[in-house]
Amino acid sequence: MNKEKRFEVTDHPISTESVIQKVTRRECGAITTFIGTVREFTDGKRTLRLEYQAYKDMAEKMLEQIDKEVQEKWPNAMSAITHRTGTLEISDAAVVIAVSSPHRKTAYEANEYIIERIKQIVPIWKKEYWDDGSAWIGDQLEKTPYPEGNPPKGANDD
Amino acid sequence: MMIKILFFARLQEEIGKDSLNIEKAGLTVNQLKQWLEKEHGLHSLDQTMAAVNEDYADGSEVLKEGDTVALIPPVSGG
Numbered sequence: 001m002n003k004e005k006r007f008e009v010t011d012h013p014i015s016t017e018s019v020i021q022k023v024t025r026r027e028c029g030a031i032t033t034f035i036g037t038v039r040e041f042t043d044g045k046r047t048l049r050l051e052y053q054a055y056k057d058m059a060e061k062m063l064e065q066i067d068k069e070v071q072e073k074w075p076n077a078m079s080a081i082t083h084r085t086g087t088l089e090i091s092d093a094a095v096v097i098a099v100s101s102p103h104r105k106t107a108y109e110a111n112e113y114i115i116e117r118i119k120q121i122v123p124i125w126k127k128e129y130w131d132d133g134s135a136w137i138g139d140q141l142e143k144t145p146y147p148e149g150n151p152p153k154g155a156n157d158d
Numbered sequence: 159m160m161i162k163i164l165f166f167a168r169l170q171e172e173i174g175k176d177s178l179n180i181e182k183a184g185l186t187v188n189q190l191k192q193w194l195e196k197e198h199g200l201h202s203l204d205q206t207m208a209a210v211n212e213d214y215a216d217g218s219e220v221l222k223e224g225d226t227v228a229l230i231p232p233v234s235g236g
Binding site for chain 2: 036052053054055057058059061083094095115118119120121122123124125126127136137138
């Protein structure tokens with residue numbers, strides 16, 4: 001067992017290998033890894049860099065909650081998630097998600113589920129810096145409360 | 159009765175600080191938002207989620223002495 005936290009928000013660059021190691025175990029035949037990176041162009045608009053801010057303690061708690069949801073849906077899956085904060089340059093990894101499971105289908109499905117849930121409930125915010133300004137990203141018109149801590153799907157599908 | 163309020167992202171920039179300690183225990187989350195809009199000029203707080211002691215909270219939740227309330231604009235991690 002790895003002593004490092006499986007659910008982590010850090011201001012340091014993420015080691016993909018270390019996230020993978022946290023879920024590596026003898027009973028798994030598949031490990032999927034998702035790396036969310038900083039994209040230069042969005043709808044033709046050029047991003048210079050990003051800044052991520054987190055409510056760190058709550059964010060790590062929500063990542064653990066997502067893992068609990070994964071355990072309920074896919075009992076054989078094991079996940080590790082690291083999200084970075086601070087200033088990120090183009091192509092830097094903002095988030096790394098590793099999921100291991102005995103068979104590949106579960107590892108793929110659970111991994112996608114996790115990134116969707118991060119975009120719904122984990123208190124982390126992205127600020128975009130462009131040539132001509134900057135803005136915090138998020139649907140500021142979202143009016144629906146989050147019953148049970150579950151915001152509506154698709155609010156930040158980026 | 160003191161509560162601590164945490165601000166993030168756009169709200170932190172609007173109010174110019176990351177937290178505020180105030181004597182407003184006894185208010186509901188929604189009443190606190192209305193007070194912040196009126197007294198501190200924040201806007202669109204009715205569209206902002208809140209967490210009390212790191213759990214998402216309903217607007218009707220009553221704040222207690224020592225609570226930490228975080229105002230959470232729509233998240234955009236990942």
